[in-house]
Amino acid sequence: MKNMLIGDQWVSASDGRTLSVVSPSDGRAFDEIPRGTAQDVDRAVQAARTSLTGAWGQLNASERGRIMMRIAQKVLDHEEELAQIEAKDTGKPMTTARNDIKVLARYFEFYAGGADKLHGETIPFLNGHQVSLLREPLGVTAHIIPWNYPAQMLGRTLAPALAMGNGTVLKPAEDTSLSAIRFAELALEAGLPAGALNIVTGLGEEVGAALSGHPGIDFISFTGSNEVGTLIQQAAAKNAVKCVLELGGKSPQIVFDDVDVERAVPIIVRAIVQNAGQTCTAGSRLLVQRSIYDSFVAKVAEAFAKVRVGTPEMDLDCGPVMNPAQHQRVQRYIDQAREQGIPVLAEGQIAADAPATGHFVKPTLFGPVPRTAALACEEVFGPVLAAMPFEDEADAIALANGTEYGLLAAVWTENAGRLHRVAKSVKAGQVFMNCYGAGGGVELPFGGTKRSGHGREKGFLALEEVSTTKTLVHYHG
Numbered sequence: 363m364k365n366m367l368i369g370d371q372w373v374s375a376s377d378g379r380t381l382s383v384v385s386p387s388d389g390r391a392f393d394e395i396p397r398g399t400a401q402d403v404d405r406a407v408q409a410a411r412t413s414l415t416g417a418w419g420q421l422n423a424s425e426r427g428r429i430m431m432r433i434a435q436k437v438l439d440h441e442e443e444l445a446q447i448e449a450k451d452t453g454k455p456m457t458t459a460r461n462d463i464k465v466l467a468r469y470f471e472f473y474a475g476g477a478d479k480l481h482g483e484t485i486p487f488l489n490g491h492q493v494s495l496l497r498e499p500l501g502v503t504a505h506i507i508p509w510n511y512p513a514q515m516l517g518r519t520l521a522p523a524l525a526m527g528n529g530t531v532l533k534p535a536e537d538t539s540l541s542a543i544r545f546a547e548l549a550l551e552a553g554l555p556a557g558a559l560n561i562v563t564g565l566g567e568e569v570g571a572a573l574s575g576h577p578g579i580d581f582i583s584f585t586g587s588n589e590v591g592t593l594i595q596q597a598a599a600k601n602a603v604k605c606v607l608e609l610g611g612k613s614p615q616i617v618f619d620d621v622d623v624e625r626a627v628p629i630i631v632r633a634i635v636q637n638a639g640q641t642c643t644a645g646s647r648l649l650v651q652r653s654i655y656d657s658f659v660a661k662v663a664e665a666f667a668k669v670r671v672g673t674p675e676m677d678l679d680c681g682p683v684m685n686p687a688q689h690q691r692v693q694r695y696i697d698q699a700r701e702q703g704i705p706v707l708a709e710g711q712i713a714a715d716a717p718a719t720g721h722f723v724k725p726t727l728f729g730p731v732p733r734t735a736a737l738a739c740e741e742v743f744g745p746v747l748a749a750m751p752f753e754d755e756a757d758a759i760a761l762a763n764g765t766e767y768g769l770l771a772a773v774w775t776e777n778a779g780r781l782h783r784v785a786k787s788v789k790a791g792q793v794f795m796n797c798y799g800a801g802g803g804v805e806l807p808f809g810g811t812k813r814s815g816h817g818r819e820k821g822f823l824a825l826e827e828v829s830t831t832k833t834l835v836h837y838h839g
């Protein structure tokens with residue numbers, strides 16, 4: 363049984379209720395977390411507010427940075443332990459979990475260094491006046507994160523907020539709260555003052571709704587589904603607070619006929635298979651120029667058929683999907699595509715000794731997928747890749763931009779002019795050229811356009827999102 367962190371207290375839910383923690387690998391409950399309440403959220407927001415005038419608020423920027431660097435070191439010192447926790451909670455392969463913990467540490471390192479480097483500016487104004495811009499924290503920041511990359515997500519959202527001196531309240535996903543709880547213990551050991559970080563575990567419609575609608579918060583960062591993203595934005599509107607939303611994606615891999623095939627194929631397969639496709643930035647659409655469509659897709663199919671799925675300990679290409687609801691959802695997309703007669707080009711394999719009670723799905727490559735099919739437009743959030751042919755550059759751009767989403771895209775061609783033309787025309791927050799992948803790039807501003815959300819995380823732009831300015835106008839004569 364775990365507790366959650368409010369101020370400097372490790373507490374159970376105000377009404378004592380709990381939620382089971384279930385392993386995606388075998389469907390068995392192995393721990394419990396508090397099922398937080400609106401009252402717990404209220405106390406956490408108050409603790410965060412109090413921290414702003416307490417020990418945390420009195421630190422200068424470089425002192426905050428030093429504590430954050432110590433947190434990063436603590437995470438690295440406990441990498442294996444945290445990776446074990448993460449793998450058990452999410453089902454992901456141990457290698458992936460270890461990488462996620464390294465990325466968590468990297469977020470704290472990067473923003474530790476950034477804490478004292480977002481300078482204000484001076485502005486030329488009327489004679490006799492000196493104008494300067496002061497950079498300030500927003501106040502109490504709320505952070506609601508999903509279950510796909512629990513450790514990475516908490517690093518991504520909390521590190522910039524702490525670097526800027528905010529008091530934070532984190533609501534981890536109900537399926538995956540364990541790494542956040544252990545992380546918070548380590549952060550306190552590293553010297554993070556009480557109240558700077560509060561964690562309230564529990565259900566989205568209870569803790570998440572209470573937190574996003576709380577009148578005492580100044581900012582919401584949310585990563586998750588479009589449906590909940592809309593609710594978050596409505597809650598933010600009621601309190602007139604800013605929100606950063608990272609929602610879904612249906613990211614295209616745009617492959618032209620002069621692609622470097624040997625380089626592209628393994629990266630394209632990995633971009634949809636990693637984390638069992640439960641990645642907002644998964645490259646879930648494979649758009650290939652018609653002249654090489656058959657030969658290129660055959661190569662992808664060959665590699666796809668070698669994908670192996672298993673438990674964290676088996677450490678294969680990917681693990682199970684998160685929970686029964688996600689299992690059914692992904693399987694439904696696969697079954698419907700088959701019923702519609704969309705050809706299956708390749709399937710990965712589930713390890714023979716993977717527990718029958720685990721949430722395993724076979725990675726599947728479909729193609730050619732009709733442009734109007736659900737698989738061509740909707741986010742599956744599973745290891746399912748939709749291949750589609752296109753005619754020329756203009757058609758590729760139209761097809762790439764033909765969904766409601768705009769998170770990531772990749773362009774594959776050896777023609778530099780085409781590479782840049784297409785990259786500039788594609789609607790996405792990040793475009794990769796002859797490469798793919800955002801997960802580890804903590805330095806790279808990241809976020810969506812269209813229904814993939816708004817606001818930026820990662821890089822220095824994240825520091826601007828979680829801070830504000832005050833313009834000081836001084837008449838000196």
Ligand code: ADP
Nearest residue numbers: 507508534535536565566567570571586587590
């Ligand atoms: P997913 O489909 O990946 O589970 P969700 O958007 O449902 O995505 O969940 C992402 C996060 O949002 C989780 O922490 C979840 O608990 C939280 N959440 C779910 N419903 C709400 C809600 N009504 N208000 C605020 N947060 C919510």
